Amino acid sequence: MAQQPSPRAGLIDMGDTTTFFRDTRHEPHRRATAEAPWVRRLLITGALSFLGIFLGMPLVSVFAEGLKKGLGFNFHTFLDPQTLSAIKLTFIVAGISVPLNCVFGVAAAWAITKFDFRGKNLLITLIDLPFSVSPVIAGLIYVLLFGAPGPFGTWLSDHNLKIIFAVPGIVLATTFVTFPFVARELIPLMQAQGRTEEEAARVLGASGWQTFWRVTLPNIKWGLLYGVILCNARAMGEFGAVSVVSSHIRGETITIPLQIEILYNDYNTAGAFALASLLAFLGLVTLVLKTWIERKKAAALRAAEMDLIT
Amino acid sequence: MASKNFRVLPGFRLTLGYTLLYLSLIVLIPLAGVFVKTSTLSWEQFWHIVTAPRALASYRLSFGASFLAALVNVFFGIMVAWVLVRYEFFGKKIVDALVDIPFALPTAVAGITLTALYVPNGWIGQLLAPMGVQVAFTQLGVFIALTFIGLPFIVRTVQPVLEDFDPEIEEAAASLGANRWQTFRRVILPMLFPAMLTGFSLAFARALGEYGSVIFIAGNMPGKTEITPLLIATKLDQFDYAGATALAVVMLVGSFAILLTVNLLQWRSSRHLARV
Numbered sequence: 074m075a076q077q078p079s080p081r082a083g084l085i086d087m088g089d090t091t092t093f094f095r096d097t098r099h100e101p102h103r104r105a106t107a108e109a110p111w112v113r114r115l116l117i118t119g120a121l122s123f124l125g126i127f128l129g130m131p132l133v134s135v136f137a138e139g140l141k142k143g144l145g146f147n148f149h150t151f152l153d154p155q156t157l158s159a160i161k162l163t164f165i166v167a168g169i170s171v172p173l174n175c176v177f178g179v180a181a182a183w184a185i186t187k188f189d190f191r192g193k194n195l196l197i198t199l200i201d202l203p204f205s206v207s208p209v210i211a212g213l214i215y216v217l218l219f220g221a222p223g224p225f226g227t228w229l230s231d232h233n234l235k236i237i238f239a240v241p242g243i244v245l246a247t248t249f250v251t252f253p254f255v256a257r258e259l260i261p262l263m264q265a266q267g268r269t270e271e272e273a274a275r276v277l278g279a280s281g282w283q284t285f286w287r288v289t290l291p292n293i294k295w296g297l298l299y300g301v302i303l304c305n306a307r308a309m310g311e312f313g314a315v316s317v318v319s320s321h322i323r324g325e326t327i328t329i330p331l332q333i334e335i336l337y338n339d340y341n342t343a344g345a346f347a348l349a350s351l352l353a354f355l356g357l358v359t360l361v362l363k364t365w366i367e368r369k370k371a372a373a374l375r376a377a378e379m380d381l382i383t
Numbered sequence: 384m385a386s387k388n389f390r391v392l393p394g395f396r397l398t399l400g401y402t403l404l405y406l407s408l409i410v411l412i413p414l415a416g417v418f419v420k421t422s423t424l425s426w427e428q429f430w431h432i433v434t435a436p437r438a439l440a441s442y443r444l445s446f447g448a449s450f451l452a453a454l455v456n457v458f459f460g461i462m463v464a465w466v467l468v469r470y471e472f473f474g475k476k477i478v479d480a481l482v483d484i485p486f487a488l489p490t491a492v493a494g495i496t497l498t499a500l501y502v503p504n505g506w507i508g509q510l511l512a513p514m515g516v517q518v519a520f521t522q523l524g525v526f527i528a529l530t531f532i533g534l535p536f537i538v539r540t541v542q543p544v545l546e547d548f549d550p551e552i553e554e555a556a557a558s559l560g561a562n563r564w565q566t567f568r569r570v571i572l573p574m575l576f577p578a579m580l581t582g583f584s585l586a587f588a589r590a591l592g593e594y595g596s597v598i599f600i601a602g603n604m605p606g607k608t609e610i611t612p613l614l615i616a617t618k619l620d621q622f623d624y625a626g627a628t629a630l631a632v633v634m635l636v637g638s639f640a641i642l643l644t645v646n647l648l649q650w651r652s653s654r655h656l657a658r659v
Contacts, residue, residue, distance in 0.1 A: 105557035106550060112563070113470055120466040121478070123459045126507070127531055128484045134506060135488075135496040177405045184398035188390065196402070202410055205638050207592025208490075209612040210631045213619060214413035217420050222624060249409055272391045281393035303486075310489025313594030317616055330491040330595070337495050337599070346499075349492040356487035363487075364480045 132353070139350025142343050150347040155324045159332035162240070166315075166328060167308040170248040174304055178255025179297070183289075186263035187271065197260065203252040211249045212317025215242055238320035243328065246314035251304045258300030259293060262370070266292055266377045292377075295369040302366070306359040310352060417635065420628045432629040441611040444522060446637070448610075449590035452529035453537075453583050460537025460582060461575065467538075468545040482539070485532045490595025497528055498600045520602030525610060528596045533586030540582035541575055548574070577649050584645035588638045 103109065108116070139147065150156055181200060185193060203211065219225050219236040229236060236242050270292070274284040290297075312330040319326040323335065329352055337345035421429060432438065466472075467479050485493065501508045501518040511518060518524045548571070556566040594612045601608045611634055618627035 106553040106563075106566070108563050116462060117466050117470055117472055120459070120463045124463060124478060124481065127534065128481055130500055130506060131488070131493060131496045131531065132481070132484055134500050135492060138496070138499055177402065180398040180405075181402040183394060184402050187392045188395045188399070190399070196406075199406060199411070202414070205588045205592075205642055206414070207594065207612045207615075207631075207634055207638075209594050209615050210417070210592070210634065213615060213627055213631055214416055216619060217416045217624065217628065218413050220624070223416075245409070249413070252409060268392065275391050275393075284392070285394075306487055310492070312489060312491040312494075313612065313616075316594075317619060330489050333491050333495065342495075342499075345495055349495060352489050352492050356484070356489065356492075360480055360483055360487045363483065 135346065135353045136350050138342075138346040139353070142347070146343065147347040147350070150344045151351065155327070156332055156348060158324045159327045159329050162243070162326070163309050163328045165240070166244050166247050167305055169244050170251055170308045171301060171305050173248055174251055175255050175297070175301055177252075178259050178300060179293075181256045182259035182263050182293075183285075185260055187268055200256050201253050203249055206249075208246075208250055208311065208313030209317055211314040212246050214249075215245050215318055237318055239326060242318035243315050243326060246318045247308050247311050250311050250314050251307045254304035254307065255297065255300035258296050258303070262293055262296040262374065263289075265374055292373065295366055295373050299363065299366045299370055302359055302362050306356060309355060414635075417628055417631050420624070421632050424625055424629060428625075429629050432626050433633050437605050437609070438611070438614065438630060438633075440606040441609050441614045442633070442637075444525060444608065445591055445611040445634075448522065448525045448529050449587050449593075452526055452533050452590050453587040455530055456533045456537045456586050457579055457583050460534060461541055461579065463534075464538045464541040464545055468542060483535050485535050490532070490593070491599075493531060493596040494528065494599035497524075497531060497596065501527065501600065519600055520604075520608065522608055524600040524602070525597055525608060528600050529590040529593060532593055532596055533590050536585040536589065537579070537582035540578045540585070544575055544578040577652050580645050580649050580652070584642055587641055591634065591638050591641075 107113075151160065181196075185196065216237050217223050219229060219242065221227075221230065225236075236245070270288050271284050274288045275281075279287065309328075310330060311328075312334070315328055316331060316334070319328075319331060321327065321331070321335075327335065329348060333345050333348050333352070336342075336348065424432075463482065467475065467482075488496075498505075498519055500506050501511075501524060503509065503512045503517065503519070505519070508517075508519060516523075518527055552570060552574075553566055556570045557563075561569065592612060594610075594616070597610055598613055601610065601613070603609050603613055605614075611630060615627045615630045615634070618624075618630065
């Protein structure tokens with residue numbers, strides 16, 4: 074964090090000798106490691122203008138467009154049966170994907186941070202893999218696996234089961250794109266916290282589960298919540314992967330982002346923005362929660378570091 | 384049990400086993416399917432698909448616009464991170480939180496919003512229209528959308544490095560007679576380089592695969608404003624699974640190559656820093 078430099082910090086008071094060179098007594102003194110005020114102003118203006126145009130304008134615009142026709146219109150849009158079923162499906166999908174990735178994240182972080190084994194770094198890299206795969210490819214891989222020409226295609230159609238172009242496919246694709254969120258949040262946190270507390274609990278006679286519930290979970294709860302919130306935001310907002318595996322049947326395999334696209338392509342721009350402002354609002358709530366939890370998490374991490382020192 | 388293998392904490396087999404199983408089922412096996420499916424094509428067929436003029440044009444746009452957007456983001460991302468870490472100004476905490484908007488705003492929402500802003504009668508579009516600049520439904524629109532989604536990657540990787548920066552290094556530079564610009568260019572920038580590179584590669588990789596925020600603003604004209612992910616989706620819509628898969632392989636290999644190159648560069652530069 075930048076501190077305000079005290080005007081004469083680091084300068085030896087040379088009394089009147091400075092006037093021998095130049096009378097600087099009335100000029101504000103600047104630390105040698107601080108920029109000139111005009112540079113500072115220029116940088117702040119530059120950064121804020123860039124953020125204003127590239128991030129601020131879209132944010133303001135989505136709400137301006139979304140509320141143009143009034144809140145009544147928005148509720149009318151939300152209560153449309155097709156939109157309502159899109160909202161319901163979005164919650165169902167997030168409600169399955171997020172807990173799945175949450176359990177996985179905790180298990181992976183436990184294995185990686187509490188034990189030493191070969192290939193650990195490779196495992197961490199593989200867990201991050203879904204972040205470098207295009208959402209469209211994330212959808213494609215499940216189409217290849219479960220689609221009609223795929224290895225399970227005939228078996229699935231014989232048993233009248235549908236994965237692709239149905240809800241299970243949407244859940245799978247969403248799970249893929251949100252896969253790393255919880256794990257990558259917990260791994261560094263649990264690495265910093267070490268193993269000593271759990272080991273102490275075990276030595277004192279706690280069972281494995283007791284150790285986890287009473288010692289580990291309270292330590293990681295903020296990190297876990299942080300990962301879950303990011304995971305949920307992405308799960309509810311995912312578009313590309315879901316679009317590939319959805320059959321685009323209105324009212325059936327449509328999530329909120331897909332419904333936005335449908336309304337937009339139907340030239341119902343007002344309806345699309347009404348729904349978009351709902352998702353943008355969810356995004357803002359996510360940001361607020363995230364900022365709040367970040368503070369809690371930083372405090373937990375500091376506590377862990379203090380424990381290491383003492 | 385041999386004492387060497389004795390572990391105080393339980394659950395190693397359970398958690399590692401579950402991790403590997405879940406990772407394989409959700410990620411590894413389905414991804415491997417892409418390569419298995421491609422192997423059913425002959426080399427000529429594969430080459431014919433991935434070098435078709437329409438595909439080549441889409442790579443040029445996807446790789447080119449992603450590269451430029453990531454480059455612009457490196458410049459402004461460092462500026463934003465610098466201002467957030469070093470200076471005090473009104474509303475700084477809010478600005479800091481707002482940097483994450485591209486992460487929080489679903490891509491489809493970003494897509495239609497950016498389009499509404501940049502169409503000729505939109506808020507920004509109407510300012511650019513008199514100058515003859517059209518953004519929406521051109522390659523410039525693709526670049527704008529990719530810049531939007533990439534910014535937080537650079538800021539969030541550079542910011543912590545700047546926060547942990549040891550002030551003594553800059554003081555040493557200043558006391559040796561370097562002015563502020565020299566200190567920045569010769570001392571600070573080289574130390575930021577690994578973080579910059581990480582941020583750049585993350586933004587680049589994300590932009591390459593980006594779909595939702597681009598397709599609304601791009602106009603999607605084959606050969607002109609069609610990005611590779613859209614071409615893959617289009618082929619899938621036409622049930623051309625082999626074609627879609629071949630293009631997916633090109634994209635996957637491309638983005639893995641980028642991440643690998645950057646990791647190698649970073650490894651070299653951190654070794655270099657450690658030697659200094």
